[in-house]
Amino acid sequence: MDRFLAWWQQSAEGLNFDWLEHVGLMLGAAAIAWLVWRLVFSKLVEVSKKTRTQWDTIVLQALSTPISVFIWLWPSTFAIGSLMDASAKVGTDWLSVSRRVLLIVLMLWVMLRLVNAIEAYLSQSDKRDQTTVSAIGHVMRLLLAFIGVLTLLQEFGISLTGLLTFGGVGGLIVGLAAKDLLSNFFGGLMIYFDRPFSVGDWINSPDRNIEGTVERIGMRMTMIRTFESRPLYVPNSVFSSIVVQNPSRMRNRRINETIGIRYKDADKMGVIVADVKKMLETHPDIEQNATLMVNFNAFAGSSLEFFIYTFTKTINWARYHEVKQDVMLKIVEIVHAHGADFAFPTRTIAFDRDDGMEAQIPLNPELAPAPDKN
Known part of the structure; x- marks a missing residue:
């Protein structure tokens, strides 16, 4: 704190306080621009509610907050630049980089909000496969994150050629260390693209003790609700090596x-x-x-x-x-x-009798019936 006060006293000696006017004008312009934007945005929302399509509403929702943030932050960078220019001892080269980074981050933010809004909208429809919608949403978010990281690294002066070369060797090491994680990830992609089952399907496997209703298909594992209402978490890589029956598609x-x-x-x-x-x-x-x-x-x-x-x-x-x-x-x-009836297990024993032969067979006294004393 003492160092900051000493720096401020030293810098303030040569300050030209005309920068206060510039800062006030910029922030005032930002406030007016924000009010105009909110007014225009509210009118656009009212118009979008009267249209038959929902895509205009989705785009407006994706743009709303990022543009508001941009209206306030962009003039603020110039206000900070005016303050830095007033002090000869403070450089402002980093502000140009900050403005470019701000634009990149805001553009990525808009795209991510747009992807999330489109995914939520498509998920509300029963006519579309929920598994496919979720898969495309995951892939688009990963793609945007990858592009954003590479763009930001380039803005900070990091060579992408060297980074990609290092990434090839590092990727091999990471792949060997996390092969199970990667196999589950690619197993999830195969489920998304092949679609042997979807969320809500009843599945079972004769190879494993797996049976129930699919509730969620993640990038690493699939959650199945068994008929005992117990959650069963199955790694996605398992489905690449077992037989899966889908009775829901009968x-x-x-x-x-x-x-x-x-x-x-x-x-x-x-x-x-x-x-x-x-x-x-x-x-x-x-x-x-x-x-x-x-x-x-x-x-x-x-x-x-x-x-x-x-x-x-x-x-x-x-x-x-x-x-x-x-x-x-x-x-x-x-x-x-028809006067018939159903059968039940029975056994009939038939004797072929010859009365003449039977009369000549002597009867064992022990087997003879006892005389009736009555």
Whole structure:
């Protein structure tokens, strides 16, 4: 603090206080420009609300704060320059660099706000794939950050050629040290581009104990909500080496059941099969453009079996079971309507008897029935 006071007293001896007028004019002009901008901005917002498109509103939101900051900071750099020029002992070369850096930072800020606003707008629509929207947003932010860092380094006089040469060697070292992190990053990119699943899909893997609903696809890992409502965090690199099923993208759900009737109802099998098939062909919840089969299938140990093979229109799990229940109950009605019934496991033992031979076989006294004392 003492050094600053000593520097100020020494510098103030040769100061020309005309710079105060310049600073006042610049800050006053900045205040007027800011008020004009706020007035114009409010009018533009009112006009944008009356248009059919949302893109004008998105652009205005992205420009609002950065332009306000620019209106105040840009004249302030000239005001600081006037103060520095008043002191012969203080250089002002760094101000030109600061102005260029300010312009670069503000432009990057506008672009980032624009990317975020567009991503938020597109995410509100159910017609667009949320995974793709999120992926493009991540890539654009990384690209802007990379361009911004390189531009700022060049403004500060750092050679990009040497930096990129060093980056090649350094990138190899970092890549070997963080191979898992990089594999998860590129695994996330493959999910974004290949789109085996999206946010909201129900997935499962026969190779791993993974099943649930996808809630978030990050750049390093994917969060899945299991059917027990537990969060499951899976590194993205895992999905490049396992098989993933996506039941959410099914077109239909299958009903594949085998039904057995009694052997003594064999003469009714033909009409039962015909009526069941007719019922399925007229059922409002059965997909008629998919495979539909009802056929006598096998002579089982205790029953004559026929099978039904068809598909429902719905893929919703709960609704599918309601349709399947309705189909099965209608089959019960058809079987009973024809005087038949369903079989259950039974065993029949048949004896071939020869009365003449049986009379000549002596009966073991121990096996003879006890005499009736009554």
